[in-house]
Amino acid sequence: MTGVRRVGRRRPSPPLEGEDLNTTRWEDARHWMSIYADLLEFKRGILARVQRDIANLKPPAQKAAAADLEIIEAQMQGYQERLDLWYRRLWELQGLWLDPTGRMVRHQGREVALTKREFQLFQFLLDHPHRYFTTNQILGQAWADPALFPEEVRNYVRRLRKILADLGIPVDLVNKPGRGYSLVLRTD
Amino acid sequence: MSKVRSKIARPDIDAAQRGGDWSQRMNGEGQPADATLKQALYWRQIYSEILAMEEKVLARIRELMAAQSAEGRREVELTNVPVVVAQAERFRQRLGYWDARVLELRGETLQKP
Numbered sequence: 001m002t003g004v005r006r007v008g009r010r011r012p013s014p015p016l017e018g019e020d021l022n023t024t025r026w027e028d029a030r031h032w033m034s035i036y037a038d039l040l041e042f043k044r045g046i047l048a049r050v051q052r053d054i055a056n057l058k059p060p061a062q063k064a065a066a067a068d069l070e071i072i073e074a075q076m077q078g079y080q081e082r083l084d085l086w087y088r089r090l091w092e093l094q095g096l097w098l099d100p101t102g103r104m105v106r107h108q109g110r111e112v113a114l115t116k117r118e119f120q121l122f123q124f125l126l127d128h129p130h131r132y133f134t135t136n137q138i139l140g141q142a143w144a145d146p147a148l149f150p151e152e153v154r155n156y157v158r159r160l161r162k163i164l165a166d167l168g169i170p171v172d173l174v175n176k177p178g179r180g181y182s183l184v185l186r187t188d
Numbered sequence: 189m190s191k192v193r194s195k196i197a198r199p200d201i202d203a204a205q206r207g208g209d210w211s212q213r214m215n216g217e218g219q220p221a222d223a224t225l226k227q228a229l230y231w232r233q234i235y236s237e238i239l240a241m242e243e244k245v246l247a248r249i250r251e252l253m254a255a256q257s258a259e260g261r262r263e264v265e266l267t268n269v270p271v272v273v274a275q276a277e278r279f280r281q282r283l284g285y286w287d288a289r290v291l292e293l294r295g296e297t298l299q300k301p
Contacts, residue, residue: 016259035259042252042264049248053241060214061238064279068245071271 012085013078021089029090033185036083037130043076087129090185096169098123107167114163117143121156122163125173125183132179157181210281220289228289235283242276 054065095108103119124142135150161173170186
């Protein structure tokens with residue numbers, strides 16, 4: 001049985017003052033997740049500003065100012081990784097366990113066996129928290145089978161929503177027009 | 189909440205310090221002392237524009253900081269602010285060199301504030 005995990009990740013940024021990933025309080029996890037989400041939003045705002053202004057500069061200045069972009073983007077990647085770490089910690093604290101071998105999902109004592117595609121979809125969305133994926137992205141990245149029909153995604157999303165509800169996992173598998181699907185943690 | 193306090197490597201802050209090196213020139217930028225008036229005017233214009241941009245970015249950072257949590261604000265003060273301040277200071281300094289060169293070539297002298 002393994003916890004929620006990801007492969008091929010980048011290096012997270014160093015922890016902020018007071019941040020302790022070993023906390024046993026899920027409220028701490030929620031607290032730090034909100035801080036990293038805010039920091040990412042902040043960086044996106046700055047990045048957008050710099051990208052807009054940089055376009056008006058002459059080439060040598062554009063090159064010099066590009067250093068700012070690199071620093072901001074590297075910081076954003078680091079924050080994104082820390083946010084992901086906190087998501088995984090939150091799932092641990094919530095008692096969510098995934099067994100890739102047996103394709104089992106356990107949450108707070110309840111357990112269910114998933115089909116291969118159900119498990120792959122759930123694992124993929126858990127591995128990329130708070131990000132949205134279109135039907136084609138899910139076909140290509142979660143299942144590595146772009147030849148499947150988009151209707152299959154809708155079908156498996158429906159099945160996965162029922163599984164999440166049956167297990168009482170406090171997330172919603174939402175679908176936003178133009179953005180796609182994402183697992184969103186419930187705030188209540 | 190337990191507190192963790194440690195000395196942590198911050199490559200982003202190291203980069204900011206490097207960026208603040210006043211002797212660092214842009215691509216194609218020569219020594220002010222060797223420049224013609226046309227070249228000096230060109231580089232003065234470049235540095236004026238990039239400095240104005242950095243100042244706008246700094247203003248935007250301060251504006252967005254107001255909405256941050258205490259922890260978020262500390263992080264921004266530690267990372268973004270020094271990066272932009274160091275860059276802006278470097279551009280201001282180099283603008284000063286080119287200003288001085290333009291005045292020199294025009295046979296004028298720089299007014300002390």
